Amino acid sequence: MIETVLADSGKAWAAGDADGAFVILNEAYNRTLNARVGIRLAGLLHDCGHPDKALGVIAAIVVREPGNGFALAEYARILREKRLAADPEHRADIAAFKATVAAAWAALEADPMFLPSQFWRGIGDKHERMLTTQGLGNFKRTVGHNYQNWLLIDPADAQVARLAAIWGAKRYPQVALNTLELPDNAGFIWERHVPIYPLTDETARSVYAFAVGTLWEYVLENDHHGFLRDVAEETLGNPIALRRQGKLISQDHAHSARELNLLFDQLRLGRQDGFTILELGAGQGRLAEMLGKATNFRHFIVDIPPTIGVSQWYVSKLFGDDAVFKFRPFNDWREIEAELAGKRFAFFTPNQTRLFPAKSVDITINICSLMEMTPGQIAYFLGRIPEITRRAFYSRQWKNWQNPVDGNIVLKPDFAVPGWRPTYDRDDDVHPELFAQIWEPAAGA
Numbered sequence: 001m002i003e004t005v006l007a008d009s010g011k012a013w014a015a016g017d018a019d020g021a022f023v024i025l026n027e028a029y030n031r032t033l034n035a036r037v038g039i040r041l042a043g044l045l046h047d048c049g050h051p052d053k054a055l056g057v058i059a060a061i062v063v064r065e066p067g068n069g070f071a072l073a074e075y076a077r078i079l080r081e082k083r084l085a086a087d088p089e090h091r092a093d094i095a096a097f098k099a100t101v102a103a104a105w106a107a108l109e110a111d112p113m114f115l116p117s118q119f120w121r122g123i124g125d126k127h128e129r130m131l132t133t134q135g136l137g138n139f140k141r142t143v144g145h146n147y148q149n150w151l152l153i154d155p156a157d158a159q160v161a162r163l164a165a166i167w168g169a170k171r172y173p174q175v176a177l178n179t180l181e182l183p184d185n186a187g188f189i190w191e192r193h194v195p196i197y198p199l200t201d202e203t204a205r206s207v208y209a210f211a212v213g214t215l216w217e218y219v220l221e222n223d224h225h226g227f228l229r230d231v232a233e234e235t236l237g238n239p240i241a242l243r244r245q246g247k248l249i250s251q252d253h254a255h256s257a258r259e260l261n262l263l264f265d266q267l268r269l270g271r272q273d274g275f276t277i278l279e280l281g282a283g284q285g286r287l288a289e290m291l292g293k294a295t296n297f298r299h300f301i302v303d304i305p306p307t308i309g310v311s312q313w314y315v316s317k318l319f320g321d322d323a324v325f326k327f328r329p330f331n332d333w334r335e336i337e338a339e340l341a342g343k344r345f346a347f348f349t350p351n352q353t354r355l356f357p358a359k360s361v362d363i364t365i366n367i368c369s370l371m372e373m374t375p376g377q378i379a380y381f382l383g384r385i386p387e388i389t390r391r392a393f394y395s396r397q398w399k400n401w402q403n404p405v406d407g408n409i410v411l412k413p414d415f416a417v418p419g420w421r422p423t424y425d426r427d428d429d430v431h432p433e434l435f436a437q438i439w440e441p442a443a444g445a
Ligand SMILES: C[S@@+](CC[C@H](N)C(=O)[O-])C[C@H]1O[C@@H](n2cnc3c(N)ncnc32)[C@H](O)[C@@H]1O
Pocket: 114, 115, 116, 117, 120, 146, 147, 148, 149, 280, 281, 282, 283, 284, 286, 302, 303, 304, 307, 308, 350, 366, 367, 368, 369, 370, 372, 373, 374, 377
């Protein structure tokens, strides 16, 4: 019966009928005083602009059931979001973020070939809601779970299963000694009508801590270039606090170090080689962060809204506004060339890659992003990358991916770079459904 109430109210809420959802939840809650129904009722009240009423409903649940962690977690989320809505710094951050996002949308609409797939438009809408209500400062618990800090909470997940096999072979003792905080509910809330951050669940948290802890030990063992050793996870962005001997560790940093070790090994790069990287679809800019701290490389990010608003905010906060060429529309490379030359980081929308001069970057990187674009965009970028890149293209993608919204299927051969040859081509060592490739110009190309 409770499941029916949750399902029916969820359907009404998702369809925009908040009044209908309220009637269902309120009636069932008054009749049963069921905590799950009460928490959902509070979520709806908060979502409709009544945070104090929502807090009142949850407070009553906590008094009746003092050990109900889900109720306290939701109480904390509502409190945080209420405080944040009145915080001038948050308001200023969101106003600047929205201005960047609006300008980026205008640039794409003027060159519609680059408008995101329907898949990413749907994700983008949810991301904007999470960022606006929970703040850019909480992004590592919200949108970051759609970048590379995946919610590894299901033992049947292919990556979790692979990490379990790695742990079985190595039995890293440190994984059992790591500690993970008990988070509140301010996190990845995919559907507004199911306001639950998955990591508030104890079993989910244990799987996540095990998987990320194992990944960290595995990468540390193979950290030839010292990226993981030398670069600490930032508290900026509020990562879920998984600690190893007191130090914050994260899936983001482990993957960045793993990818950069591979790239540096294969291309025989040194940390002071001063190369320029172009990263297409960069999430929060985790590779820009690690390269920015551990090397003298420059890093250009090409991304769509709203992600470009997140990465530009994060990288600017980490390295300072003076180091960053922020996204802006321009018509000719010569307009920006002199200014760009003095910047370590730069932000562009995908359409602006038309304006990049030939061979203007050393290495282009794309991690788990090309496949999520439209077929026309994938073809465009695979053709454009060798034109603007001098040395190599590093790509990590799904072997077989069906876009669940746009419906197109992308297979490994679809990621071939015309006129270049793969000099590295292997299955990903921690995710059996992904592969990694490095492409370099064929002789004479
Ligand atoms: C799954 S996330 C991966 C993020 C990042 N590469 C990482 O591994 O942390 C996909 C990325 O591709 C970007 N993206 C999606 N569609 C795009 C498009 N049409 N053009 C450029 N970037 C796009 C998203 O905004 C996001 O940054």
